[in-house]
Amino acid sequence: MRHLKDSYKHKGMRKQLVKEVASKGIRDERVLNALLKVPRHFFFDDIFDTHAYEDKAFPIGAGQTISQPYTVAFQTELLEIEPGDNILEIGTGSGYQGAILAEMGANVYTIEYQKTLFDKTRKFLPKLGYSLNFFYGDGSKGLPQHAPYDGIIVTAGAPSVPNELLKQLKVGGRLVIPVGGGRTQTMYKLTLHPNNKVMKKEYNQFRFVPLLGEKGWNK
Numbered sequence: 001m002r003h004l005k006d007s008y009k010h011k012g013m014r015k016q017l018v019k020e021v022a023s024k025g026i027r028d029e030r031v032l033n034a035l036l037k038v039p040r041h042f043f044f045d046d047i048f049d050t051h052a053y054e055d056k057a058f059p060i061g062a063g064q065t066i067s068q069p070y071t072v073a074f075q076t077e078l079l080e081i082e083p084g085d086n087i088l089e090i091g092t093g094s095g096y097q098g099a100i101l102a103e104m105g106a107n108v109y110t111i112e113y114q115k116t117l118f119d120k121t122r123k124f125l126p127k128l129g130y131s132l133n134f135f136y137g138d139g140s141k142g143l144p145q146h147a148p149y150d151g152i153i154v155t156a157g158a159p160s161v162p163n164e165l166l167k168q169l170k171v172g173g174r175l176v177i178p179v180g181g182g183r184t185q186t187m188y189k190l191t192l193h194p195n196n197k198v199m200k201k202e203y204n205q206f207r208f209v210p211l212l213g214e215k216g217w218n219k
Contacts (some may be wrong), residue, residue, distance in 0.1 A: 004127065006039045013053035015038065017069055020055050026073045030081075034103040035073060042128060043094045057207070064117060064209055066094040067155060071206055078176045078189045078203070079151040081106050086146070088168065090139035091155035091211070095121040099130050101153075107130045109146050111139040113212045129151075132155045140213030142168045149173055156211035157185040164215060166190065166198060181217075 026032060036049050041052035043066055051058055057065040075097075081087065083105030089098050092112035098121075099106045110132050112118040122134040134145060140162055142152070147168035154165070154177040165175055169192040178185035187203040210217040 004039075004042055006042075007027065008091055010039060010041055010053075017053045017055060021070050021073050024055075024070050026070070026077055028073075030078045030104055031073050031076050031100075034076070034100045035069060037097045037103050038096065038098060039128075040069065043096045044139065046219065060094045060117070064091075064093050064114065066096050066206075070092045072097050072100055073153040074187070074203075074206075075153055075176050076100055076104070079153055079174055085150035086148075088143055088146070088149045089155065090142070090165075092121050092134065093117060094156060095125045095130075095132075096148060097153070098132050099125060099128065102130045102132060103175070106151075109143055109149070111137055111143050113137070113139060138213040138215075140164075140211055144168055146161040149161035152176070154178065154211065156209070156216070157181070157208035158215070159217060161188065161190065161213040178206055181210075183207065 018032050023033055042050050044052045055069050057068045057145055060066050081104045085106050087101050087106040087108050089108055089110040093109040098108050098110045118136040125132055142165050146169040149168055150170055150173050152165050154174045157178045159181055171192055175190040175193050180186050180188050183206040184207050187206055189201045191199045212218050
């Protein structure tokens with residue numbers, strides 16, 4: 001059970017969390033402001049309220065987690081979102097990442113593999129005032145019917161970079177995806193240039209749940 005009340009105490013804890021995330025290297029003020037505006041405790045049952053503003057992941061059911069705030073901020077910063085950008089989120093989960101993207105002015109398409117999470121989040125996010133485009137299905141193959149995208153964010157660890165996702169980017173579009181099958185995954189940012197040239201940058205190690213689907217781990 002959760003009550004959608006954002007108290008001064010919650011706002012104070014959120015402010016401290018944003019300071020902590022900034023101290024770890026997040027520089028984009030728009031990303032930090034989005035974290036400041038979205039009440040993360042709304043995505044937790046009231047009994048777990050105190051965990052909402054710790055910089056760590058937390059279980060949300062169906063074998064999934066709400067990502068660590070620093071990880072959310074890191075991936076979002078790599079996307080380089082501008083207001084009005086069409087962004088595909090692969091792995092709706094709790095909806096927290098999608099809310100951050102929407103708060104930054106993105107037009108968000110989000111797809112979830114787990115039906116229970118899809119049903120729950122599709123009903124919940126509009127209550128917070130966030131209007132996303134929700135889809136249920138295999139996000140490992142993207143969402144080609146609404147491509148091309150300015151950015152694609154994958155919120156689960158993939159065995160490799162699916163070519164299907166690169167094909168759904170606009171020229172200049174960015175794909176942010178964690179890749180690897182061990183305890184941690186390497187974060188990649190791939191940018192599509194003219195003539196289908198792809199520039200790839202490699203970043204730190206992060207820990208994600210596995211990406212499920214045809215191009216994920218359960219082939």
